[in-house]
Amino acid sequence: MALRKIVVEGDPVLKKKSRPVEKFDARLAELLDDMKQTLYSAQGVGLAAVQVGVLRRVVVVDVGDGLLELVNPEIIEAQGEQRENEGCLSLPGKYGETIRPAVVKVKAQNREGKWCIYKGEDLKARCFCHEIDHLDGILFTERLAPEAAVQTEKIR
Ligand code: ZN
Numbered sequence: 001m002a003l004r005k006i007v008v009e010g011d012p013v014l015k016k017k018s019r020p021v022e023k024f025d026a027r028l029a030e031l032l033d034d035m036k037q038t039l040y041s042a043q044g045v046g047l048a049a050v051q052v053g054v055l056r057r058v059v060v061v062d063v064g065d066g067l068l069e070l071v072n073p074e075i076i077e078a079q080g081e082q083r084e085n086e087g088c089l090s091l092p093g094k095y096g097e098t099i100r101p102a103v104v105k106v107k108a109q110n111r112e113g114k115w116c117i118y119k120g121e122d123l124k125a126r127c128f129c130h131e132i133d134h135l136d137g138i139l140f141t142e143r144l145a146p147e148a149a150v151q152t153e154k155i156r
Contacts, residue, residue: 048134073108097148
């Protein structure tokens with residue numbers, strides 16, 4: 001396992017669309033292991049492969065109830081609405097209120113290629129949406145709630 005460098009705002013890779021994973025091989029397993037380590041080291045709740053410079057549809061999420069590895073994830077159901085403050089490991093120190101569904105169902109493959117369904121509410125729903133947006137080159141700053149603004153915090 002190795003820590004990977006997190007790409008930050010200004011790098012054009014963050015605006016690019018990621019390609020689907022077709023090979024469920026040792027390279028994918030290594031990417032997932034590295035992303036897990038990078039996520040925990042950065043104390044984040046979610047990380048998309050594009051954030052470590054890999055344009056593949058791979059996401060890891062852990063909102064405190066264990067790590068989920070989502071390969072080729074798709075939102076298949078969304079209900080309700082939530083307006084909450086959101087941040088991003090690629091936009092250090094920036095926060096803003098976004099509108100997201102309150103509950104989502106996501107279909108994704110695991111590292112072996114098996115399809116599974118995941119349900120997320122509240123923070124987990126927001127995290128699923130945020131990370132899947134990354135795979136399409138979309139940042140949370142493009143999902144701001146009406147009258148919300150991006151706030152910047154000084155990084156210590
Ligand atoms: Zn992010």
